Amino acid sequence: MIELTLNGKKQAVDAEGDMPVLWALRDVLGLTGTKFGCGQAQCGACTILIDGVPSRSCQTTLADVAGRNVITIEGANGKVAEAVINAWVSLDVPQCGYCQSGQVMATIALLSENKKPSDADIDAALSGNLCRCATYQRIRAAVHEAARALA
Amino acid sequence: MLKTLFETASPSRRGFLMGATAFAGGLMVGLAPRGAVAQAGGQNPFQGYVAIAPDGVVTIYSAHMDMGQGIYHGIATLLNEELGADWRQIRVEGGSGNPKLFGNLAWGGVMQGTGGSTGTGSSFERYRRAGALARQMLVNAAAAEWKVPAAEIKIENGTLSHGARKAGFGEFAAKAAALPPPADVKLKDASEWRYIGKDRAVLGKFDSRAKSTGRQDYTIDVKLPGLLTAVMIHPPRFGAKVKSFDAAKAKAMKGVVDVVQIPRGIAVVADNMWRALKAREAVSVQWDETGAETRSSSDLMASYRAAAAQPGKAIATDKGDLTKGFASAAKVLEATYEFPYLAHAALEPLNAVARIENGVVEVWGGHQMPDVYQMAAAQVAGVTPDKVKMHVMKTGGGFGRRAVIDADIITEAVGVSKAIGGKPVRVQWTREDDTRGGRYRPAYVHRLKAGLDASGNITAWQNHVVGQSIVAGTPFAAGMVKNGVDATSVEGAQHLPYALPAMKVELTTTDVGVPVLWWRAVGSTHTAYAVEAFLDELAEAAGKDPVEFRLAMLKDSPRHAQVLKLAAEKADWGKPLPAGRFRGVALAESFGTVVAQVVEVSVQGKAPRVHRVVCALDCGIAVNPDNVRAQIEGGIGFGLGAILKSKLTLDKGAIVEGNFDTYEVLRMEDMPQVEVHILPSTNKPSGVGEPGVPPIGPAVANAFYAATKRRIRALPFNRPENA
Missing domain, CATH: 3.30.365.10 (Aldehyde oxidase/xanthine dehydrogenase, molybdopterin binding domain)
Known part of the structure; x- marks a missing residue:
């Protein structure tokens, strides 16, 4: 049994410690908003926040997050998250939508640290988040729009 | 069986045999119930293009799978241009199981399918006509009840009105279904369009919020009681076959349900993905590469x-x-x-979910060619196609990869489910499986x-x-x-x-x-x-x-x-x-x-x-x-x-x-x-x-x-x- 704080609540997880957080979230806890795309931290679809830091849940074990504060897309709320999601919706960013949980989580982390990211900042923060539909142009615009909304 | 599908399908079905029927206490518009639907081999007789429930919810059945191209939104736009529902009442679901209803008109209407960038063209008249027919039937029902001329009844944002009288769609759905459908309906002139051709300011995509908050479900997210996960071991070279395999070690591992051989390889079945992946490492397979492609x-x-x-x-x-x-x-x-x-490399690695219960096969997946997959699933399960229900899911990309004539992932899911007594199972490829899986x-x-x-x-x-x-x-x-x-x-x-x-x-x-x-x-x-x-x-x-x-x-x-x-x-x-x-x-x-x-x-x-x-x-x-x-x-x-x-x-x-x-x-x-x-x-x-x-x-x-x-x-x- 591994204990952590998940989306603001204490959570005990009955699974082996070497299980990636991704599969614990999806298969053990039923939180399927976090997506599997590569399993090797190559695509960013599984991005979650661990103590506020964007992390690839496919390459983070359950043991790694024991006692830590984990936020998934299901628990993305507050001012920054709302601004990001609203920008995503108003620009109709998603096409298939599969990568967008990861994009949104990575953007929440970016805007929590950097109130007015430049295009280069966005490239650096989101380079690891693949979108095969190539919605990148709208993601970039939505990051700027969310930053404006928060200013 | 597949051959039969192609041979028996009529190549010319340009006409719109629209009709309507009562359904779940409401109205369903599709093909004429005692005519074409009944002839469709009894498959999903209660399906149409749109259903209006007594609570006013409008469910549109899409003939095309949505892999991110936005066809659900497009079809809803076309249908609601004529129907006039409140956008918040509208749901779109994947239709399947009835080529007469959902056959792709760009392919002569012979089979349902998504591809060749044909979805909007094939849907352009079909879904507007369905919307117009539903609207006219609601209007006729209201006219009969209110004893006023149908032409004087207005529909706006899901509300029927005549002077001060107003009613929602739900109120007249069943009454509309009891009336004979009109022989034909007139579509709006392009100059009257309120949604078609209009920009995001008028009509944002209705699934953007679900897709921005992790609430959109894909095949990987299908939840069923007792659902198992299987990962595959495919031949290392195309054309190679399993000679023998040893799964004793894997079968003894925690959470492993079974390791089974199916025609496309070996499936490792476990109670979750991580355990299946770990057990896969413990299986050793000998391959017969006699017929394999070995060139560089x-x-x-x-x-x-x-x-x-x-x-x-x-x-x-x-x-x-x-x-x-x-x-x-x-x-x-x-x-x-x-x-x-080149690989398609859609971000959702290939997958499908299957279950066989009481002789009925259900398959959840990104069914780009549902009729073909229905045949394939029936063949693998050893049942007739009418015993197969295809659930068309939205997919995390596709780019063509989910329109495969040999129904690869579908046969894997049904084959594995069959091998483990029909239990519900998701076959989930990894990224590497997807890149190396061919096609x-x-x-x-x-x-x-x-x-x-x-x-x-x-x-x-x-x-x-x-x-x-x-x-x-x-x-x-x-x-x-x-x-x-x-x-x-x-x-x-x-x-x-x-x-x-x-x-x-x-x-x-x-x-x-x-x-x-x-x-x-x-x-x-x-x-x-x-x-x-x-x-x-x-x-x-x-x-x-x-x-x-x-x-x-x-x-x-x-x-x-x-x-x-x-x-x-x-x-x-x-x-x-x-x-x-x-x-x-x-x-x-x-x-x-x-x-x-x-x-x-x-x-x-x-x-x-x-x-x-x-x-x-x-x-x-x-x-x-x-x-x-x-x-x-x-x-x-x-x-x-x-x-x-x-x-x-x-x-x-x-x-x-x-x-x-x-x-x-x-x-x-x-x-x-x-x-x-x-x-x-x-x-x-x-x-x-x-x-x-x-x-x-x-x-x-x-x-x-x-x-x-x-x-x-x-x-x-x-x-x-x-x-």
């Missing part, structure tokens, strides 16, 4: 190059006098272009040759395409292979919009044991590159501006000329650029849509950096203009990633690349600024999901040449030999 990419390309230098085995186009054309040429140019195998954009070599006269006009054009056929050996071959020419191998090369006095297009179809498939924009992903990059070489040799050179040959292709002019004008073609920036242009028609792109690049290291893409297109009526823009933006990004970075390499038959570290695709920092200009049109909608892809490669190649005087003739750009 270098062998294949060498043989393709040799074949390209010989006359083609089949002739796709032969017009004018080629010999005379070359004889009269002042200059003859030749070039050979090489294209690698690629085929590798091709194109050899082009053209003559120019002293004034720089083309006198002769010859193109020889060498590569595998996508449809050979499938039931599609009957319609798509003519005189030895697979239309998908030469589309984009066989017919050109340019006036050419003599033109010959040849095809040599190769026999390779690597399974291939359509990949977003199919033939035009390679033909457009070869044609448009070679045209740039000819324009230079002729001493002409690339846009002017093309326009001079487009006098009989006014649509193409208009699109090219628009792109050139919006991109300030011919005007000076900042130092270090260079332009390139390309034009391509695919799936009925004409697209021109002008790109601006600079050179970083030895690679192009694409800053801006100006795209003009004529896609007929743009039902959702912002979605058209989104598809073109995405198509450009998808195509750009492929030409810059993507390739699959065969090493003695085994695919080298596995994850995104080796199979590289476009990332955020590679994405240019894209501007999309849609030509106004009153023509029926043509494709937009795919046509954005073809021009980007040659446009970038041509701009890169302008910058470096280097022609990239072997893709991708980042091949070591291009450095």
Whole structure:
């Protein structure tokens, strides 16, 4: 049994410690908003926040997050998250939508640290988040729009 | 069974046999209940295009799978343009199980399917008509009850009204179903449209919020009681088979339910994905590679190059006098272009969920061809097709990968479920399984040759395409292979919009044991590159501006000329650029849509950096203009990633690349600024999901040449030999 704080609540997880957080979230806890795309931290679809830091849940074990504060897309709320999601919706960013949980989580982390990211900042923060539909142009615009909304 | 499907389906079903029936206490509009639906073999008799429930919820059944192209939104737009429901009442679900109802009209209505960028065209009249019929029936029911003329009843945002009287759709749904449907309905004139052709400000995509908050479910998210997960062990080489396997160690591991052999490999079944993956490592398999493909990419390309230098085995186009054309040429140019195998690499790795309960098979998946998959599932499970229910899920990308005639992932899911007593199971491929699982954009070599006269006009054009056929050996071959020419191998090369006095297009179809498939924009992903990059070489040799050179040959292709002019004008073609920036242009028609792109690049290291893409297109009526823009933006990004970075390499038959570290695709920092200009049109909608892809490669190649005087003739750009 591994204990952590998940989306603001204490959570005990009955699974082996070497299980990636991704599969614990999806298969053990039923939180399927976090997506599997590569399993090797190559695509960013599984991005979650661990103590506020964007992390690839496919390459983070359950043991790694024991006692830590984990936020998934299901628990993305507050001012920054709302601004990001609203920008995503108003620009109709998603096409298939599969990568967008990861994009949104990575953007929440970016805007929590950097109130007015430049295009280069966005490239650096989101380079690891693949979108095969190539919605990148709208993601970039939505990051700027969310930053404006928060200013 | 599959053959039967293709043979018995009627090729001509252009007529709309719309009708209506009572359903779940409400109204269902589809095909006439005692006529066509009953004849459809009893499959899903209670399905239609739209159902209106007593609580007013409007459920639209989509004939097309949504892999991100936005067809659910498009279909809802079409239907609700006529129906007039409140958008918040509308749901869209995947329809299936009734080819009469959902057959793709671009394919003669013979089977349900999503592909060839046909969804909007096939739906354009069908769903508007369904919406109009439902509306008229609601109005008629209200007119009868309120004892007023039907013509005086208004519908606005889901409310029927006459003077002060108002009612929701739900109130009249059952009453409408009790009335005879009108024989015909009149569709709105385009001038009356409130949603079709309107921008995001009027109508944002209704699934954007779910997809931005993790609430959209895909096949990977299907939840069923007792659902198990299976991972596959596939042959390391295409065509190899299991000789023997030892799963004793794996079966003893925690959470492992079973390890079973099915025709496509070994499945490791566990109570969750992580345990299945760990157990997979513990299974040892001996392979029989007698029938396996064991050649390497270098062998294949060498043989393709040799074949390209010989006359083609089949002739796709032969017009004018080629010999005379070359004889009269002042200059003859030749070039050979090489294209690698490409994976679709949708972000949701291939998967499907199956369950067999009380003789009924259910399959959840990205069913791009549900009727074919229903047959395949029935065959594997040993039941009749009417005992198979297909649940069409939205998918995390697709790009063609989920339209597979052998129903690979479907047969795996049903096969595994059957092997474990019908228990519900999700077969989930990993990224590496997906990259190495076959069904690629085929590798091709194109050899082009053209003559120019002293004034720089083309006198002769010859193109020889060498590569595998996508449809050979499938039931599609009957319609798509003519005189030895697979239309998908030469589309984009066989017919050109340019006036050419003599033109010959040849095809040599190769026999390779690597399974291939359509990949977003199919033939035009390679033909457009070869044609448009070679045209740039000819324009230079002729001493002409690339846009002017093309326009001079487009006098009989006014649509193409208009699109090219628009792109050139919006991109300030011919005007000076900042130092270090260079332009390139390309034009391509695919799936009925004409697209021109002008790109601006600079050179970083030895690679192009694409800053801006100006795209003009004529896609007929743009039902959702912002979605058209989104598809073109995405198509450009998808195509750009492929030409810059993507390739699959065969090493003695085994695919080298596995994850995104080796199979590289476009990332955020590679994405240019894209501007999309849609030509106004009153023509029926043509494709937009795919046509954005073809021009980007040659446009970038041509701009890169302008910058470096280097022609990239072997893709991708980042091949070591291009450095």
